[in-house]
Amino acid sequence: MQHQRPKIVDVARLAGVSTATVSRVLSNPDVVSAETRRSVEEAIRQTGYRLNHAARNLRHRRTGGVVALVPNLSNPFFSQILAGMAAVLAGAGYNLLIADTCAMGGETLLGYAEPSRADGLIVLDGTLPADGLKRRVPIVLACEWIPGIEAPRVKIDNRAAARVAVEHLIGLGHRRIGHVMGPPGNVLSEARLAGTEQALAAQGLPPPLVLPGDFSLDSGRLAGEAWLALPAEQRPTAVFLASDAMACGFIGEVQHCGLAVPRDVSVMGFDDIELVSHMTPALSTIRQPREAIGRRAAQCLLAMIGGEAPEGDIVLPTELVLRASTSPPVTTPAIKSREAGPARL
Amino acid sequence: MQHQRPKIVDVARLAGVSTATVSRVLSNPDVVSAETRRSVEEAIRQTGYRLNHAARNLRHRRTGGVVALVPNLSNPFFSQILAGMAAVLAGAGYNLLIADTCAMGGETLLGYAEPSRADGLIVLDGTLPADGLKRRVPIVLACEWIPGIEAPRVKIDNRAAARVAVEHLIGLGHRRIGHVMGPPGNVLSEARLAGTEQALAAQGLPPPLVLPGDFSLDSGRLAGEAWLALPAEQRPTAVFLASDAMACGFIGEVQHCGLAVPRDVSVMGFDDIELVSHMTPALSTIRQPREAIGRRAAQCLLAMIGGEAPEGDIVLPTELVLRASTSPPVTTPAIKSREAGPARL
Numbered sequence: 001m002q003h004q005r006p007k008i009v010d011v012a013r014l015a016g017v018s019t020a021t022v023s024r025v026l027s028n029p030d031v032v033s034a035e036t037r038r039s040v041e042e043a044i045r046q047t048g049y050r051l052n053h054a055a056r057n058l059r060h061r062r063t064g065g066v067v068a069l070v071p072n073l074s075n076p077f078f079s080q081i082l083a084g085m086a087a088v089l090a091g092a093g094y095n096l097l098i099a100d101t102c103a104m105g106g107e108t109l110l111g112y113a114e115p116s117r118a119d120g121l122i123v124l125d126g127t128l129p130a131d132g133l134k135r136r137v138p139i140v141l142a143c144e145w146i147p148g149i150e151a152p153r154v155k156i157d158n159r160a161a162a163r164v165a166v167e168h169l170i171g172l173g174h175r176r177i178g179h180v181m182g183p184p185g186n187v188l189s190e191a192r193l194a195g196t197e198q199a200l201a202a203q204g205l206p207p208p209l210v211l212p213g214d215f216s217l218d219s220g221r222l223a224g225e226a227w228l229a230l231p232a233e234q235r236p237t238a239v240f241l242a243s244d245a246m247a248c249g250f251i252g253e254v255q256h257c258g259l260a261v262p263r264d265v266s267v268m269g270f271d272d273i274e275l276v277s278h279m280t281p282a283l284s285t286i287r288q289p290r291e292a293i294g295r296r297a298a299q300c301l302l303a304m305i306g307g308e309a310p311e312g313d314i315v316l317p318t319e320l321v322l323r324a325s326t327s328p329p330v331t332t333p334a335i336k337s338r339e340a341g342p343a344r345l
Numbered sequence: 346m347q348h349q350r351p352k353i354v355d356v357a358r359l360a361g362v363s364t365a366t367v368s369r370v371l372s373n374p375d376v377v378s379a380e381t382r383r384s385v386e387e388a389i390r391q392t393g394y395r396l397n398h399a400a401r402n403l404r405h406r407r408t409g410g411v412v413a414l415v416p417n418l419s420n421p422f423f424s425q426i427l428a429g430m431a432a433v434l435a436g437a438g439y440n441l442l443i444a445d446t447c448a449m450g451g452e453t454l455l456g457y458a459e460p461s462r463a464d465g466l467i468v469l470d471g472t473l474p475a476d477g478l479k480r481r482v483p484i485v486l487a488c489e490w491i492p493g494i495e496a497p498r499v500k501i502d503n504r505a506a507a508r509v510a511v512e513h514l515i516g517l518g519h520r521r522i523g524h525v526m527g528p529p530g531n532v533l534s535e536a537r538l539a540g541t542e543q544a545l546a547a548q549g550l551p552p553p554l555v556l557p558g559d560f561s562l563d564s565g566r567l568a569g570e571a572w573l574a575l576p577a578e579q580r581p582t583a584v585f586l587a588s589d590a591m592a593c594g595f596i597g598e599v600q601h602c603g604l605a606v607p608r609d610v611s612v613m614g615f616d617d618i619e620l621v622s623h624m625t626p627a628l629s630t631i632r633q634p635r636e637a638i639g640r641r642a643a644q645c646l647l648a649m650i651g652g653e654a655p656e657g658d659i660v661l662p663t664e665l666v667l668r669a670s671t672s673p674p675v676t677t678p679a680i681k682s683r684e685a686g687p688a689r690l
Binding site for chain 1: 562563566594600624625
């Protein structure tokens with residue numbers, strides 16, 4: 001029958017203690033005797049008192065939350081990374097809140113680097129302004145990184161991984177190899193292109209035909225259109241795309257125009273998102289240890305929140321996953337035209 | 346050379362005003378003269394003073410944030426809904442923070458319904474406990490809903506949409522129709538099953554062969570296995586799956602075992618996620634107006650935060666999207682065995 005929200009003074013009165021004691025039970029129970037703690041806890045239960053989180057966090061300078069800034073939630077690449085982070089953070093009593101930097105202005109983003117907003121940040125977007133993110137709360141960079149920010153980075157060796165992917169295509173006998181890039185200026189795009197060029201140069205092969213992209217499905221479809229528009233004899237016989245989402249779009253476009261993967265073009269992706277093992281053909285790709293990236297980033301951040309010195313870079317291993325989308329090039333001049341009619345399944 | 350963090354009193358001293366005036370400039374500038382405002386703003390700039398958000402929000406009982414509780418971020422269904430929400434909220438000066446309910450315990454979830462944590466909640470998970478979410482902050486339910494919570498719901502007519510999907514399959518000539526369900530107990534699963542059964546009953550056809558699922562890619566793959574394990578003459582000639590992700594897993598499994606869609610089985614999905622128009626065959630499905638769902642949910646919540654009475658249910662239209670994965674059944678007994686060898690592309 002109680003209509004007013006119970007206050008801390010109601011709890012104190014019922015338990016026969018001061019409000020300071022109630023507050024200590026809530027914030028630092030180890031300094032209170034077991035008997036007092038029990039009677040205060042019982043009074044909290046009976047009154048239905050609830051802590052005012054904003055007031056408590058103001059006292060503790062602790063929000064209980066970690067914010068992850070993600071460049072584009074619609075890319076399925078991020079889901080398992082976020083799951084890994086959330087699992088580790090939940091184990092330490094922290095919430096993970098995720099914000100999509102696509103949808104936010106710069107001012108909003110900088111606000112998350114305030115200690116009153118989050119106890120720490122995990123930044124997965126390498127294109128944020130370095131200025132605003134400096135030194136306000138512990139920061140860990142994961143996957144991408146921001147030149148000019150001194151913070152631990154949890155990453156893979158993108159250049160080496162791209163080299164491995166392209167070496168596989170060369171090993172199958174491909175000599176004309178295309179590369180579909182991530183967004184211009186992105187650190188991952190640059191490293192994966194560099195690895196592609198290195199692998200080709202090491203074998204004395206010509207540089208790759210480079211097509212633009214932005215990691216998205218639709219940019220992969222456009223790269224497929226661009227590949228189809230080339231004269232058949234100039235088309236790369238194998239294409240390495242800087243994300244699996246782009247590889248899906250590329251394969252879809254090629255198949256819808258009546259050509260087949262890998263018969264007419266071998267396709268190699270990057271990421272190993274869940275979907276690509278279910279596609280036909282199943283995609284050959286570079287597996288990123290996505291859950292481990294999330295877990296390590298969260299562990300690293302928790303250590304910093306706890307006052308430990310930041311770790312250096314953490315570089316996790318990748319793996320070449322060979323499935324059905326790559327094969328040796330067909331040497332007969334089988335490809336004639338993009339008007340070959342619908343794909344036969 | 347300043348080492349201490351500047352305080353509001355430093356700003357007041359430099360501007361020659363009281364701290365109360367500085368506070369008014371920060372929180373309610375319209376009540377301060379233009380001249381005073383300019384001198385305070387200049388002092389803020391010179392000192393580098395920054396507002397303590399936790400303190401300000403405590404005074405205003407306003408966090409500036411809206412939290413969306415999402416059941417599973419790895420389902421690509423949610424990305425466009427969240428983008429629609431974020432766009433509307435950003436326009437009104439609110440941040441959207443997203444939490445994945447998979448990763449959180451019940452206690453954590455209830456915390457978001459405190460006014461000190463968020464100004465409002467948008468709940469996309471129909472399986473949360475109704476008790477904790479009652480009446481602490483404005484709440485809007487989107488897509489799914491929680492029986493026992495009085496809150497506006499932004500949704501589609503799931504039963505009618507499922508009926509339309511199955512009527513299409515019946516119209517093509519299918520008589521043995523399968524349905525792969527969403528997770529048991531989920532309101533969407535129940536409604537889509539009911540629509541399937543209604544469409545069949547209305548034509549005097551036998552009830553559907555029902556296979557279990559949970560909306561995930563992998564549960565669709567398992568449903569594909571179950572379909573393949575049936576004697577060929579008992580296999581449904583068409584299968585309607587309660588999510589596109591499951592349809593992707595189902596088609597992948599069928600194709601990897603050497604059968605073809607739609608020749609050997611017509612497949613119909615639900616959602617119209619971005620990927621399914623790129624697949625081969627492109628998926629026939631029910632399009633949900635995902636961005637509009639997100640926008641309407643955010644608009645509805647902002648109105649409630651602004652003190653308006655909650656709207657009733659908002660039901661948005663769906664659309665039957667016909668692509669290449671559905672066709673009339675093949676009448677010849679073409680399907681012999683699941684050991685038919687790898688798919689020919």
